Amino acid sequence: MTVAGIAGRGKDLTCPYCFERVPRRRVEFRCRGRVAGQSGCQEVPDERHAAFTRQPPEPRPPVFAADGRQPRATCPKCELESAQRVCPACHTHLPGSYLDATSRIVALVGAKGAGKSTYIAVLIHELQNRVGEELQASLVECDDRTRRRYREEFHAPLFGSHRLLPVTQSAATRLNDPLIYTLTLGRSGLLRRGNPALTLVLFDNAGEDFTSDESVDRHLRYLGAADTVIFLVDADDLPGDAPQDVIGRVTEMLRTQHGIPAGRPLPVPVGVALTKIDAIADQLSPASALRRPRPASGSFDPADREAVHEEVRALLDSWQSRGLDLFLEHNFRTYNLFGLSALGNTPQGEVVDPRGIQPYRVEDLLLWLLHRFGMLPTRRRGRS
Ligand SMILES: Nc1nc2c(ncn2[C@@H]2O[C@H](COP(=O)(O)OP(=O)(O)OP(=O)(O)O)[C@@H](O)[C@H]2O)c(=O)[nH]1
Ligand SMILES: [Mg+2]
Ligand SMILES: [Zn+2]
Ligand SMILES: [Zn+2]
Secondary structure, eight states: OOOOOEESOOSEEEOTTTOOEEEGGGOEEEOOOSOTTOOOOOOEEOHHHHHHHTSOOOEEOOEEOOOTTSSOEEOTTTOOEEOOEEOTTTOOBOOHHHHTEEOOEEEEEEOTTSSHHHHHHHHHHHHHTHHHHHHTEEEEESSHHHHHHIIIIIIIIIIISOBOOOOOOOTTTOOOOOEEEEEEESTTOSOOTTOOEEEEEEOOOOGGGGTSSTTHHHHHHHHHHEEEEEEEEEGGGOSSSHHHHHHHHHHHHHHHHHTOOTTSOBSSOEEEEEEOGGGGGGGSOTTOGGGSOOOOOSSBOHHHHHHHHHHHHHHHHHTTOHHHHHHHHHHBSOEEEEEOBSSSSOOBTTBOOTTOOOOBSTTHHHHHHHHHTTOSOBOOOSOO
């Protein structure tokens, strides 16, 4: 997953598709082409976009350079005005709402089958419904592709047909588009001046993308661009080597990208979440913080956060997965432990439990991030 940004404009921007860092003024424009009988430029094969998507080049109106900080520019060839801005590195269209915010990217990483796609599907649903109401948040898609892709590939199968999601295809065979959302907190739910906004870029990788050497480049850039990294670990897989393998490998990638040698902690904050907590409920003590829901206070609750963190740490201990905890401690300046269940119940074959999807603590990670980004206040105690 990639999350991304707080309103306010930095000098540079990270393309949420190819993850190149680009100075804002270097953002380019695509000519409007021959529209409505106007004599715009003729379409030409877009080799750069093709190289990025690894598809045969498609004819598109040409891209031209102009001041990318402006919403519009005039094509030097046909003199038509264009408002379509594109990334200079991959030529993908950059949504206006994305360009208007400073992005913070949160990478979502996990072994094959860790529950990444299911988590994304349920998290978005929760933010658009129950949690959204509690936080008075509004979550709006930044582009049509996000709207379509979420609806068709995540929402329809899981919430419509109650079927489990298919295995995510590796980026080596198919390039997945990220899901890009603008999250706004505040009473009106509208993007108002002064309302903090965060652009979330959720990039749903296949588990094997972090264990094979295919398409390493893009993953390196993706991880290097991340302001936060979330590791999802199947609680049922612990103790086991697969999750640690992925975390170890990704940590190495992060070191390469940040140029920080082993022995020194990485500055990028990480959240590590045990997924499918429903499957290990019988191992939790009745008093466990993982047995009670997060208090719905509309704010960040440090006491609850601490309790869950300690509970997960104790679980890792009891499974002799203490190595994971130590690894995180040695490699990261800040890490937080989480436990969640996207489905709430064990699926039956290819379909979800007949009781339905009953998510549990899927929003904790996001609340922690929002709090870190200064968007969500701390819960006030001693009042009711
Ligand atoms: N019990 C339980 N099972 C879950 C939950 N979430 C996911 N699963 C199971 O885990 C399987 C894999 O989940 P996905 O979300 O597809 O995993 P992924 O990390 O996207 O996997 P790849 O795309 O292959 O990398 C699902 O088909 C479910 O059987 C959960 O909350 N509880
Ligand atoms: Mg998947
Ligand atoms: Zn790009
Ligand atoms: Zn033109």
